[in-house]
Amino acid sequence: AMCKIIRGVAKPICDQYVGKYGIESIEFGNLTLGALPPTLQGIKVYEMREKELVIEPVIRWASIANVTVDVKVHSFKLSAQLLDLHVMLTPRVTLKPLVPSFPCFASLCVSLMEKPHVDFGLKL
Template sequence: MGVFSTVLGFFGFGVGVTIGLVIGYFLFIYFQHTDVKHPLIRPIVELDTKSLESMLPEIPHWVKNPDFDRIDWLTKFVEHMWPYLDKAVCKTAKEIAKPIIAENTAKYKIDSVEFETLTLGSLPPVFQGMKVYTTDEQELIMEPSIKWAGNPNITIIVKAFGIKASVQVIDLQVSALPRITLKPLVPSFPCFAKILFSLMEKPHVDFGLKLLGADVMAIPGLYVFVQDMIKTQIANMYLWPKVLESTKEARWNSAC
């Protein structure tokens, strides 16, 4: 009787989730506005005060904050290096995710989790300024302002209980203000022993999520819930004064 109840429970959960996704998706399509108009483009001098105030969050830090330096050269450098950085970052991400996936698949009795596609796309991040602190300690503190409206294609295939499902992340947008500290500074390459990373404010993360080809983020209420959950989780891990520490000196010496 217990096994029968468990099976019925799983069946009811699966049917309920499926019906909820379908109903939510069609409700979103039904209530979606059809009278979409092209935005009116005008010179800045013709905008009123309210329009100018709405543009303030999009203004680069180096414009509205004198402590931030303009670093267009770094954006151009990353733009030229992006095809190679894309492959390197994706390779590193797979290596980092491999033991984590192996641990969780065994824990939750999942058959396999594999990356079908993993690419960051053709659009590199943009550096909107950088603030550098001068201290009496043997350290270098930088705060780059980063915005990335990318077109990545991250598709994960999950197999469990004889069912195969695909999860795809698309249209990723990230806005963050990290603090990167190199300390202590040493007279041998790479001239620092540790990298300390933290976020000075909650990042903005926006993305599209497809489950079995359907846009899950189109379900009313789910988008806001996911946004708040991501911001909260990232803040709990990396928001200052919490720090992510990485030791680089040993890795550099071993590579040399």
């Protein structure tokens, strides 16, 4: 399902470049994110202020991703392959104000406290 969403979001972005710079087409040759899900490595919960909950989960994703993008430029086909994607990030999630009815909060704010660590292999 995620691969289909990624293809759908990326297609209009890639289509902007078709016809420019000699690019004839941009297509995904292969798009798999692997079978490993993101994992929660830890969580920090801040002392709750009145009617507010602040948590910082540490999320890590070591994917066996295989993404191939094929670009046709002046009748030459070029391929770039993304392999072994690793992502680690710590978002701050603020739930406020807390309310007595489900889902128990009125708004949710998510922000990144640091730049996420991203590592990957690229094969041309």
